[in-house]
Amino acid sequence: MCDQTFLAITFGPCDNCSQNKPLMNIYLKNEPINYCSLCVELMACQGLAKGETTNTLKAESESLKAKLEEERAKLHDVELHQVAEKIDALGQFVMKTRRTLKGHGNKVLCMDWCRDKRRIVSSSQDGKVIVWDAYTTNKEHAVTMPCTWVMACAYAPSGCAVACGGLDNKCSVYPLSLDKNENLAAKKKSVAMHTNYLSSCSFTNSDMQILTSSGDGTCALWDVESGQLLQSFHGHSADVLSLDLAPSETGNTFVSGGCDKKANVWDMRSGQNVQSFETHESDINNVKYYPSGDAFATGSDDATCRLYDLRADREVAIYSKDSIIFGASSVDFSLSGRLLFAGYNDYTINVWDVLKGTRVAILFGHENRVSTVRVSPDGTAFCSGSWDNTLRIWA
């Protein structure tokens, strides 16, 4: 049972004792219920074993944390960059802006590639969601959302729909039609409902399910057709800013990162948080899996990107430089996982050698912070979106 309590500003009859009191909205087995604080405490006490008090539990959690650190430290025999010394260093990289996509009237907040490797969906602060053809820079579709700050957008695996959401607390799916004159907004389907802004969304391997993360601290898995909540994931203690699904076809885990500086790995079927990493010093803005699925990278406001290995259960690399003082907003790996592209709030994109931990290139071009960076599905190029209202394709 995973439940998380929020202090809500509601007052009314408690579902348990029926008295009129300030209520807490909590989730039991994914169902929302309203209990007064006394009933919540009584319920928690019933679950206690003999002799457990807050103090014994606190002491046990401290000792478990120490044991966890000890176990992790035992296996820390070498650093990744030391093991990587024997491989050749990378040569000079020449990457230039090959296309500039202009058309958004305001900050570009998010983008996603279609699996056909040429279409891109992007969303911006003014509520516009645009589907582009990256080869020709033509706009194929444009939708105006009823809310501003559309922070999340995703392309469906089939290429037939896009999902987006933001300050409206919802994730909406728009089926894309070939008929350019058709009003896309009319076919909109509201799928997810959160109690705070939607920060990130992603389709799973099919068009039928969507995973969302929200400023309310939870992630959730939804069925697109019915809009039903299939599973919710509680465990973050602050806004969740990003999520990424494990790359394997049969994979059923995902990683999420948030303002509580933690990156959590979840099992999608059980809703269980299986691993947690807390070494960043500030909000984690973006998380991305390594192509093999054994590791993931994070970009954070503490101006570093870090690589965490799932099987070693620890951080194995930090990508930072004294000269980089602005937060990293977005990260993505190249196809082989050797390069990490990171967009920063100082308007640049840094390219890191994942294994050696060194920076191989800095890319200039954007005139405001880089908000999103994604490598194309076949790895031939990557696209960056920025607060300067444009998207750039680099190759």
Next chain:
Amino acid sequence: MWNSFKFVKEGWIDSYMVSKMSSKMVGSNNLAHAKRMVQQLRVEASIERIKVSKASADLMRYCGENAKYDPLLMGIPASENPFKDKKPCTIL
């Protein structure tokens, strides 16, 4: 306490929107929270781990095996990359 509401920190939106959307973690619900923490830590402490040397070797091996298929790493000729400009045509 919610100690980092992202939008307030970044100064992105007006304060009136913050008051509509604020949500806080309950500090007074210590017992349920502590019990959850302990259960979570027990789960995390019990997983199987491997050495960093083995994990690093596997990451390096994956990079090595896939490096040749990585266009951004290896560079592909302009004629094969739809984004790179081909040589300009001359009209005879």
